[in-house]
Amino acid sequence: MHFARRTRKLAVAGLALTAIAVSGVAQAATLTIGGKNFTEQLILSEMTAQYLKSKGYDVELKNGLGSVVMRQGMESNQLDVVWEYTGTSLIVYNKVTEKLDPAQTYERVKELDGKIGIVWLNPSTLNNTYAFAMPGKIAREAGIETVSQLIERFKTNPKMQFAFDMEFVGRSDGLEPMEQLYDFHLERENIKQMDPGLVYTALKNEQIDSGLVYTSDGRNKGFDLKVLTDDKGFFPAYAATPVVRKEVLDANPKLADELNVLAAKINDENMREMNARVDIEHKGVARVAREFLTQEGLVQ
Secondary structure, eight states, rough: OOOHOOOHHHHHHHEEEEEOOOOOOTTTTEEEEEEEHHHHHHHHHHHHHHHHTTTTTTEEEEEEHHHHHHHHHHHSSSSOEEEEEEIIIIIIIIIOOSSSOOOHHHHHHHHHTTTTTEEEEOOOOOOOOOOEEHHHHHHHHTTBBBHHHHHHHHHTTTTOOOEEOOHHHHHHHHHHHHHHHHHHOGGGGGGEEEOOHHHHHHHTTTTTEEEETTOOOOHHHHHEEEBBBTOOOSSSBEEEEEEHHHHHHHHHTHHHHHHHHHHHHHOOHHHHHHHHHHTSOOOHHHHHHHHHHHHSSSOO
């Protein structure tokens, strides 16, 4: 789902990578599953571990990783199976800057990563991309539905406050190119940088005018936030997809089909519901994952 917003400080992430058991040679029916350090990834990796264990695989779960660390784990044969986002691989790992539609993005990362033995299976329909959001009540009263309408409001009220995670402001694919596309500019006093979770709290409490959120987060609905339409198509697609090392697939002939079955069950709506159960209702990740798998008939 995203390099900047998803990565802890590299010192911490480096310790996490060191903790991953080395598995340079694929072992049939023994799989190390990786996951990033935010709710959706904790759910996806836990779900995958439970699902594959029910299929008879021995599994080891290594989640709580930053994006770069997880990628390093795949490239160095320390992780076997992960859920990755197409936009992250396109922009962060493969440094592709051209604008591509969702299908083109998937095909490009599948091709580029395939050259280094990292195989993209069938994508889910879950697209966890960036978005701008506003407190729902304020957006409804102002009739704001799109980012362009938000920017028009800002131009008549230049003291508006925008909240971002700690990385987005300085990223080469972040705030600056978005300002160019939407023809606006935020001064330092317009910007508040904070932990992603605090952005949601600030929006809920109407402490900021708009903030950067993620489209599959359950707090968008739970906190009555209005997710604005990216009407100029700035943010790329981030389709969540199971990704496996080629030698692992070769050693486990049924694995691709089994993971494709799981991917076909996951979409924006049910992921938002699962995220909300963890983030808002404070249910355990393992419980939420298990209940989804049972409900979908993937485990007994």
